[in-house]
Amino acid sequence: MFNPWASANPYHDLTFFSFLIQFFKRFGLFVVGRLPMDQLVTDEIQISVLAGVAISSALIGSFLILRRMTMLANSLSHTILMGIVLAYFFSGSNGENKTSIAPMQAMLIASLFMGFVTAFLTEFLTKTGRLQEDASMGLVFTTFFALGIVLVNILTRDAHIGIEAVMGNADALALSDLYWVYVILTVNALIYCLFSKELALTSFDPSLALALGFSPAFFNYLLMAQVSATSITAFRAVGVLLVLAFITGPPLISRLLTHSLFKMIMGGMGIGVACSIIGVALTRHLLTLYGMTLSTSGVVVSTIFVCYLLTATFAPERGLLSNLRNQLKQTLKV
Amino acid sequence: MQIQSLFSFFVDPVLRAPTVGCMLMCLGASLVGVIVFLRRQSLIGEVLSHAAYPGVILGTLFAGIFFVQTFEELKLALFALTGAFITSLLGLWLIHFMEEYCKVPSDAALCFVLSTFFGIGLTIASEVQFSFTSLYKQVLTYLYGQAATMTDIHIAIYGILALGISLLIILLYKEIQVITFDKQYAKSLGINIKTINILIFMLVTLSVIIGIRSVGVVLMSAMLIAPAAAARQFTHRLPVMFLLAGLFGLGSGFFGIYFSVILTDYFSTYFPSARLILPTGPMIVLVASFICIGSLLFAPERGLVIRFMRIAAFRYRCIGENVLKAIWRVGPDTSLHLNQLANYQACSKKYLCFILWRLCNRGWIQRDDAGKYLLTCDGRYKAARIVRLHRLWEVYLVDYLGIGAERVHKNAEEMEHILTPELERELTFLLNDPKEDPHHQPIPPREEFNV
Numbered sequence: 123m124f125n126p127w128a129s130a131n132p133y134h135d136l137t138f139f140s141f142l143i144q145f146f147k148r149f150g151l152f153v154v155g156r157l158p159m160d161q162l163v164t165d166e167i168q169i170s171v172l173a174g175v176a177i178s179s180a181l182i183g184s185f186l187i188l189r190r191m192t193m194l195a196n197s198l199s200h201t202i203l204m205g206i207v208l209a210y211f212f213s214g215s216n217g218e219n220k221t222s223i224a225p226m227q228a229m230l231i232a233s234l235f236m237g238f239v240t241a242f243l244t245e246f247l248t249k250t251g252r253l254q255e256d257a258s259m260g261l262v263f264t265t266f267f268a269l270g271i272v273l274v275n276i277l278t279r280d281a282h283i284g285i286e287a288v289m290g291n292a293d294a295l296a297l298s299d300l301y302w303v304y305v306i307l308t309v310n311a312l313i314y315c316l317f318s319k320e321l322a323l324t325s326f327d328p329s330l331a332l333a334l335g336f337s338p339a340f341f342n343y344l345l346m347a348q349v350s351a352t353s354i355t356a357f358r359a360v361g362v363l364l365v366l367a368f369i370t371g372p373p374l375i376s377r378l379l380t381h382s383l384f385k386m387i388m389g390g391m392g393i394g395v396a397c398s399i400i401g402v403a404l405t406r407h408l409l410t411l412y413g414m415t416l417s418t419s420g421v422v423v424s425t426i427f428v429c430y431l432l433t434a435t436f437a438p439e440r441g442l443l444s445n446l447r448n449q450l451k452q453t454l455k456v
Numbered sequence: 457m458q459i460q461s462l463f464s465f466f467v468d469p470v471l472r473a474p475t476v477g478c479m480l481m482c483l484g485a486s487l488v489g490v491i492v493f494l495r496r497q498s499l500i501g502e503v504l505s506h507a508a509y510p511g512v513i514l515g516t517l518f519a520g521i522f523f524v525q526t527f528e529e530l531k532l533a534l535f536a537l538t539g540a541f542i543t544s545l546l547g548l549w550l551i552h553f554m555e556e557y558c559k560v561p562s563d564a565a566l567c568f569v570l571s572t573f574f575g576i577g578l579t580i581a582s583e584v585q586f587s588f589t590s591l592y593k594q595v596l597t598y599l600y601g602q603a604a605t606m607t608d609i610h611i612a613i614y615g616i617l618a619l620g621i622s623l624l625i626i627l628l629y630k631e632i633q634v635i636t637f638d639k640q641y642a643k644s645l646g647i648n649i650k651t652i653n654i655l656i657f658m659l660v661t662l663s664v665i666i667g668i669r670s671v672g673v674v675l676m677s678a679m680l681i682a683p684a685a686a687a688r689q690f691t692h693r694l695p696v697m698f699l700l701a702g703l704f705g706l707g708s709g710f711f712g713i714y715f716s717v718i719l720t721d722y723f724s725t726y727f728p729s730a731r732l733i734l735p736t737g738p739m740i741v742l743v744a745s746f747i748c749i750g751s752l753l754f755a756p757e758r759g760l761v762i763r764f765m766r767i768a769a770f771r772y773r774c775i776g777e778n779v780l781k782a783i784w785r786v787g788p789d790t791s792l793h794l795n796q797l798a799n800y801q802a803c804s805k806k807y808l809c810f811i812l813w814r815l816c817n818r819g820w821i822q823r824d825d826a827g828k829y830l831l832t833c834d835g836r837y838k839a840a841r842i843v844r845l846h847r848l849w850e851v852y853l854v855d856y857l858g859i860g861a862e863r864v865h866k867n868a869e870e871m872e873h874i875l876t877p878e879l880e881r882e883l884t885f886l887l888n889d890p891k892e893d894p895h896h897q898p899i900p901p902r903e904e905f906n907v
Contacts, residue, residue, distance in 0.1 A: 192568075193567055196502070265678070265741070272735065363575075369567075370571065374560060417578050423579075440559075445557070
């Protein structure tokens with residue numbers, strides 16, 4: 123395929139390891155300040171967006187897993203399509219500017235609104251409607267998603283933004299996407315720094331938290347708001363569905379390795395960032411050697427998946443192999 | 457195209473296949489949906505439909521490798537569906553593995569599997585897109601579903617599958633029932649739970665996979681949940697629930713297609729420039745959700761609106777009776793002003809006005825010229841009866857349940873609105889028609905209001 127940036131991109135025609143070496147060299151230059159922002163190339167923008175999303179996701183995802191709220195995040199990733207369509211509709215962006223679907227501010231507000239509506243309706247159906255939780259969740263998000271698709275068809279006349287929302291398109295990222303990802307990352311980090319104790323308390327012992335005067339419901343909604351904001355900034359890069367892999371994957375991997383919450387979150391961040399770098403490098407590697415143009419976000423998620431399988435097998439304490447070894451020891455003793 | 461009548465959807469050569477196909481598919485999904493709904497695993501459909509995606513794409517890849525041409529629809533479908541079946545089962549197994557061996561909370565396992573499988577699917581898709589472009593375009597219909605292009609072959613396939621699903625449910629009915637409601641009991645009966653569970657999961661997978669062609673990967677889970685949840689509102693019995701869910705499924709399949717065709721027709725007549733097409737899959741899901749939300753709100757007994765109405769009706773009766781009682785207490789022949797009454801009632805003044813107006817209409821109270829309210833003869837009987845019920849119940853609580861006299865008032869305050877004439881007769885008989893309540897207040901005699 124013809125690539126107009128080929129000559130400008132220092133990563134052109136590199137294999138996996140030379141990509142990594144090149145990346146760290148340029149990263150060093152960037153840190154020292156010898157590489158200005160506007161000279162970042164596509165691969166680097168991809169890595170920074172994905173890494174930013176990964177860090178945000180690890181911060182939120184660990185708590186979501188502990189609170190058993192990940193499926194609510196899944197509902198949200200479906201209902202957010204409604205938000206995207208609404209933002210598109212109300213901001214009146216049509217025709218001229220095809221690259222940006224709607225201004226980020228509008229999408230942020232719309233997605234926060236949809237996040238709130240989703241969480242509220244699910245809770246309402248469960249508590250007042252006396253529907254079991256899984257069913258109410260499923261009912262809410264499938265309805266909104268169907269509505270979203272119908273609206274996409276009616277308003278935009280092509281399913282393009284629908285498909286892009288679900289799948290993401292990491293290859294069409296621009297510097298402006300970077301900005302919003304890091305704004306939300308800063309907000310997430312701030313919330314974590316301010317409320318880490320409260321979040322942990324309401325996750326592990328909601329009744330104690332309530333007795334001490336911290337409302338678990340408030341933190342539920344706060345987390346949902348964070349999920350909406352993170353998903354909407356990430357949807358350009360990875361799509362609303364694959365954000366879920368970032369949210370659940372890395373924290374689950376680090377959960378296999380450690381028992382402490384702090385280590386789990388930090389580990390999740392590290393693993394997420396590492397997977398992003400490896401994923402982008404792998405995509406470039408495959409393009410160079412076999413001429414395969416794979417979706418970058420897909421490769422990153424596949425990397426997370428493989429990472430999980432490897433960790434689940436080889437983890438020192440809770441891995442499959444060490445379990446087997448312990449069992450063997452037991453039987454031998456007997 | 458002419459606007460069709462309902463029946464013509466079954467005979468029209470173009471519309472017949474999608475209509476019947478979608479209805480059969482929805483039937484299968486909603487029957488299976490009842491089982492997963494009762495097992496509280498409704499979201500399994502969501503995972504399965506996403507986990508099927510890489511399978512569909514892989515199937516296409518293999519189809520491309522084995523030189524299947526785009527017009528060989530059946531072969532392509534076979535490849536895609538087999539792939540979908542395999543990856544869905546793989547996803548289920550992985551969830552099981554994560555829950556059992558890694559001690560991952562079930563929701564996190566579901567979420568992880570569905571998102572990563574979808575990601576893997578996307579990765580492969582981005583490759584297939586370039587190597588087998590024409591095949592890929594055809595397979596894209598599996599992501600959002602495309603009912604319009606179904607042919608008679610699909611009816612046959614879906615018919616057989618739906619029939620198979622229903623037959624299996626009928627054959628395994630007893631086992632499914634026992635396992636769903638009481639696992640321990642099932643074990644003691646010697647039922648092989650593991651086999652049945654695997655069979656059930658196979659059924660779910662099958663029904664999800666046959667559905668993704670018409671509704672699409674992303675929306676298939678709705679068809680498992682909505683009909684079952686709607687059916688649950690109407691019945692407590694399992695066979696009825698299966699029947700209702702099946703009916704709702706058939707209905708949403710049909711009306712989904714119906715509205716999609718009619719509205720598209722409408723739009724193309726009135727806004728021809730817009731070229732609007734309403735996709736069938738989402739319309740089916742919307743109809744199913746509409747049915748479900750309707751039954752959540754209006755189902756007799758369990759419906760939300762019905763429940764609220766019952767509560768409101770009870771409150772209306774309570775306050776009306778309390779007002780009568782309040783006037784009677786002050787003295788059967790004295791009259792009270794609205795403000796005096798409002799002091800003792802737990803409701804807003806406006807609502808109290810409404811209640812007083814209703815009571816006047818029923819002829820229990822009268823409004824005199826000074827704006828004060830006075831009991832009529834009928835009202836006096838009614839009030840006396842309520843007071844009698846209240847005090848009888850207090851006597852009963854003290855004499856028979858041994859509750860202290862100082863604690864019985866609150867309970868009696870509620871019971872006076874609930875006790876029926878039959879219960880009153882029984883109480884009178886049981887307590888030997890007492891003349892005084894535990895607080896030494898006279899109990900209005902029975903004859904007074906039996907005239």
